[in-house]
Amino acid sequence: MADTRPGAAAGTAAAYTTLGAHPALADYLRRIRPEEGMLLGGRMTAASDGGTFDVVDPASNAVFARCTDATTEDAARAVDAASEALPAWSATPPRQRAELLRTLFDLMVGQVEELAVLISAENGKSLDDARAEVLYAAEFFRWFSEEAVRTEGGFGTSPAGGTRTIVTHRPIGVVAMITPWNFPAAMGTRKIAPALAAGCTVVLRPASLTPLTAVALSHLILQAGVPAGVVNIVPSSRSAEVSTTWLEDPRVRAVSFTGSTQVGRVLMKQAAEKVLVSSMELGGNAPFVVAADADVDAAVTGAVQAKLRGGGEACTAANRFYVHQDVAQEFTEKFSAVVRNLRVGPALGDEANQIGPLVTTAARDKINALVDGAVAGGAVVYAESSWPQESPGAFIPVRVLTNVAPDAEIVRTEIFGPVAPIITWNDEDELLTWINDTDYGLSGYVFSRDLGWALRLAERMEVGMVGINRGLVSDPAAPFGGVKQSGIGREGAREGIREFQETQYYSVAWS
Numbered sequence: 001m002a003d004t005r006p007g008a009a010a011g012t013a014a015a016y017t018t019l020g021a022h023p024a025l026a027d028y029l030r031r032i033r034p035e036e037g038m039l040l041g042g043r044m045t046a047a048s049d050g051g052t053f054d055v056v057d058p059a060s061n062a063v064f065a066r067c068t069d070a071t072t073e074d075a076a077r078a079v080d081a082a083s084e085a086l087p088a089w090s091a092t093p094p095r096q097r098a099e100l101l102r103t104l105f106d107l108m109v110g111q112v113e114e115l116a117v118l119i120s121a122e123n124g125k126s127l128d129d130a131r132a133e134v135l136y137a138a139e140f141f142r143w144f145s146e147e148a149v150r151t152e153g154g155f156g157t158s159p160a161g162g163t164r165t166i167v168t169h170r171p172i173g174v175v176a177m178i179t180p181w182n183f184p185a186a187m188g189t190r191k192i193a194p195a196l197a198a199g200c201t202v203v204l205r206p207a208s209l210t211p212l213t214a215v216a217l218s219h220l221i222l223q224a225g226v227p228a229g230v231v232n233i234v235p236s237s238r239s240a241e242v243s244t245t246w247l248e249d250p251r252v253r254a255v256s257f258t259g260s261t262q263v264g265r266v267l268m269k270q271a272a273e274k275v276l277v278s279s280m281e282l283g284g285n286a287p288f289v290v291a292a293d294a295d296v297d298a299a300v301t302g303a304v305q306a307k308l309r310g311g312g313e314a315c316t317a318a319n320r321f322y323v324h325q326d327v328a329q330e331f332t333e334k335f336s337a338v339v340r341n342l343r344v345g346p347a348l349g350d351e352a353n354q355i356g357p358l359v360t361t362a363a364r365d366k367i368n369a370l371v372d373g374a375v376a377g378g379a380v381v382y383a384e385s386s387w388p389q390e391s392p393g394a395f396i397p398v399r400v401l402t403n404v405a406p407d408a409e410i411v412r413t414e415i416f417g418p419v420a421p422i423i424t425w426n427d428e429d430e431l432l433t434w435i436n437d438t439d440y441g442l443s444g445y446v447f448s449r450d451l452g453w454a455l456r457l458a459e460r461m462e463v464g465m466v467g468i469n470r471g472l473v474s475d476p477a478a479p480f481g482g483v484k485q486s487g488i489g490r491e492g493a494r495e496g497i498r499e500f501q502e503t504q505y506y507s508v509a510w511s
Contacts, residue, residue, distance in 0.1 A: 025064075025121055025348070028114050029212075034067040037215035037235055038074060041081035042228020044218060048074050053237040055212060058124035058357040059346040059393040065122075067211045070236040075203070075245040078232035082174045082201040083251045085229030090171045090199040092227075094149045101145035101193055103224040108138035108189075108217075115216060119184055120347035122210045124356040124394065125310050127347055133310075136474070137185035140193040140492070143476040147497050148197035157510075164508045169501040171199030172277060173253035176246035178205050178239075178267070180259045181359055182313045184213035190480075190491050191256050192231060198500035203232045203252070205242050209359055211235035247271055254279070254500065258315075261440070261485050279489035279499045281315070281481060283414050284442030287435045288318035289457065291448035292326040298469060299447040300334045303420070305471030306445050308342075308398065311355050312418040313363075315486075316443040316465070316473055320411045322431055325424045332402060332422055336383030339398045339420075344387040355385070357394040358417055364394040367417040371399060374410040374421065379403050382422075406434050414440070428457070436462045442482035443473050464490075 034055070036046045045068075052066040070078075089097075108115070116130035125133070154167035175195050179187040188204060195202050206214035218233045236242045246252050247270040254277040257267050261282040271278045288306055290299045306318035323331045347356035358364045375381065385398040398418040404411060410421050425431045435444065443465040448454040451468070458466040464482035465473040474480060479490035489499050 024114060025117050028118060028216075029065055032212070032216050032219055034065055034212050034215045034235075037068045037211065037218065038070050039218035039221065039231065039233040040074065040078055041232065042222070044222070047071055047236075048077075053208060055122055056209075056360075057121060057393070058359050059348070059391070059395075061361060061392045061394070065212060067215065067235050069238070070205075070234040070242065072238065072241050072245045075205075075234055075236070075242040076249070078203040078234050079174060079246060079249050079251055081229035081232050082203050085227060086171075086174060086201045089196075089201055089227060089230050092199070094151060094197075097197060097199065098145040098148040100224055100226055101141045101148060101196060104193075104220060104226075105138050105141035105145065107220045107224055108134065108141065111216075111220070115185060115213065117348065118212050118216055119210075120356065122212050123181060123184055124347055124359055125313075126354055126356050127351055128354070129310050129356075130347070133183055133186050136476075137183075137189040139476045140186070140189040143492070144193035144197040144497065147194070147494065150494075154505075158507070162510060164510045166506040166508060168504055168506075169198075169498075170504055172500050172502050173200060174203065174251050175200050175254045175256060175500060176203050176243070176252050178243060178255070178257045178259065179207060179214070181207035181209040182310060182315075184210040185217065187258050188214055188217055190476075190496075191258075194491070194496040195256075195500045196226075196230065198497050200254075200500045201230050201232075203234060203246060205234050205236055205239070208235070208237045208239060243267065244270065247274065247276065250274065253277065256489075256499065257281070264487070277499075279491070280487045281489075281491060282442075282485060282487045283440055284315040284317070284482065284486055285319045285412070285414050285438045285440040286316060286443045286445065286463070287461070288321045288445040289431070289435070289447065290321070290323040290327060290331055291446070291450070291453065292324040293449045294324075294327060294447040295449060295469075296327055296330050296334060299331060300338060302445060302447060302467070302469070302471030303331075303335055304338055306467065307420050308355065308418055309472070311358065313359060313416050315414075317416070318420070318445055318471070319415055321420055321422045322425050322434065323422055325426045328422070328424045332382060332400065335420070336400045339383045339385055339400055342385040342398050344385050344395060344397060346388075346393070355398060355418060357391075358396055359394065361394045363417065364396050367396060367415060367419060370410045370413060370415060371401070371419055374401055374404060374408050377405060377408055379405075379408065379410070379421065412438065432457070432460055436460075439485040440482070441484040442486035443467070445471060445473075
């Protein structure tokens with residue numbers, strides 16, 4: 001068990017600042033007190049057994065904080081609190097729920113810098129990426145504050161006459177949420193905001209690699225005045241045990257998970273036992289298509305955005321690049337020129353660094369093995385950035401690979417890092433076979449000056465989202481989600497609130 005002596009966390013935070021990190025980090029850690037970082041029934045508290053777990057800086061591989069480590073008993077108490085709060089919260093007028101969500105938006109925007117530093121410290125992404133994530137995360141509170149009051153229903157005459165049908169939507173109940181480490185702020189708000197707008201209450205377990213952002217979010221929830229028990233956030237290293245506790249509790253009526261397809265399958269099997277409503281946002285293998293008529297400069301800009309946002313550790317990241325043979329050399333040269341000039345280094349301490357470390361050294365080693373395998377199969381490392389090779393942290397160069405076989409393992413595997421394998425194409429039907437020959441179907445990207453052709457190709461791509469002439473697909477106002485083994489359900493937009501509602505209708509005698 002981690003050291004839980006008084007002052008231990010503060011000591012490690014102080015030590016971390018000597019590594020050149022942002023000077024505000026130690027102060028922020030003292031303010032949010034992650035060793036008492038569980039939001040349970042409207043107050044911040046430590047785990048029932050007093051345990052903590054380490055939070056590691058991926059740039060140095062050193063412990064810089066300790067977070068409370070919730071037990072299964074704590075997880076059960078979280079459901080107690082959410083269940084107790086549900087009747088009053090579901091009866092709260094939509095306008096009041098909306099105003100609380102809007103307050104959360106304002107509070108989050110007011111702490112962009114502090115939250116960005118925290119994300120960079122525990123996740124490793126650059127400060128610019130972290131700031132962008134905070135603003136994106138906050139937008140879910142604003143969007144669903146507006147959706148909360150856009151209640152919809154239906155009224156009509158039955159076909160046989162004599163009765164009227166009234167259709168309404170009601171909150172599904174207590175929702176269990178499990179979020180990943182790659183967007184520690186946005187993945188939480190993307191789930192919490194629509195659930196609260198719908199009138200549900202929440203129990204949430206953040207990823208144990210990045211729990212501190214969720215602890216900070218807990219403090220904002222309290223500051224906003226969200227009623228006790230409506231949101232309960234339970235950091236824990238006991239991932240499977242906490243999830244099982246929730247999915248076996250009959251008071252939990254839905255589960256919302258973002259993470260790997262492998263874990264998603266396990267959760268879906270557990271959810272099936274209780275016939276829980278399940279929303280799953282899982283893995284991806286996004287194709288990035290460059291047509292012969294594409295604006296190559298725009299395609300390079302989009303490639304940098306689609307591949308390197310968050311260091312490539314995103315489920316929507318471009319994973320395999322299909323570039324038409326007529327522009328392959330130009331695209332490769334221009335993209336490689338950008339890559340060679342990228343600065344890879346610690347996210348905190350030097351804002352000139354554009355790419356931070358991966359989240360763990362294990363993730364680094366997995367990607368290096370994929371690259372080695374591709375090279376052994378004939379691929380060429382055409383370009384790579386510099387990187388701090390002597391650092392104990394999880395740093396890896398940004399790399400462009402050419403001469404990659406369409407069926408190479410690195411093409412068929414979600415890389416989740418800053419490696420761009422390029423494959424040339426010249427036949428559209430063969431291209432579509434390559435694109436769709438995968439179990440995944442989350443997102444894709446198409447660059448072409450012919451919008452009609454791009455849309456026709458997008459219609460034939462087996463993915464849930466397509467960026468056309470842009471390298472981003474995520475937007476709170478759009479339905480985020482995939483097909484095949486990339487998930488079930490949608491987050492964001494009107495569809496996002498429907499994930500946490502059940503439809504009910506009344507058949508009324510009408511004389």
